[in-house]
Amino acid sequence: MRLFVHEMFANRISTFFSLDVIVSAIVVLRFAAAESARLVIPRRWLVLVATLLVGVSLGLPLFLYLREAQLERSPAAAQIYGNSPHAAAANVRLPKVTWKLYRKLS
Numbered sequence: 001m002r003l004f005v006h007e008m009f010a011n012r013i014s015t016f017f018s019l020d021v022i023v024s025a026i027v028v029l030r031f032a033a034a035e036s037a038r039l040v041i042p043r044r045w046l047v048l049v050a051t052l053l054v055g056v057s058l059g060l061p062l063f064l065y066l067r068e069a070q071l072e073r074s075p076a077a078a079q080i081y082g083n084s085p086h087a088a089a090a091n092v093r094l095p096k097v098t099w100k101l102y103r104k105l106s
Contacts, residue, residue, distance in 0.1 A: 032063040041070045
């Protein structure tokens, strides 16, 4: 472990990479903690374990999956973000040219 930490900060490039990963992990864990508390997401501890054991590449997608599942499961949680998780996308106005292309491709 001591050698691993030494190599993490051996030069400028490895220091930058190490700090980038550490800061990203901290941000993901803080965001997951705040959002999990607000939406009452079950098994939110899995995000912490996944981030610490594997990294942000597993922790963030796992959290987003758990969050989306909670929004679909709980009407009260979905009201925080609108009537559905995709409410913002439903209100988008597209130009007529886009609609014509969409109809042609459908």
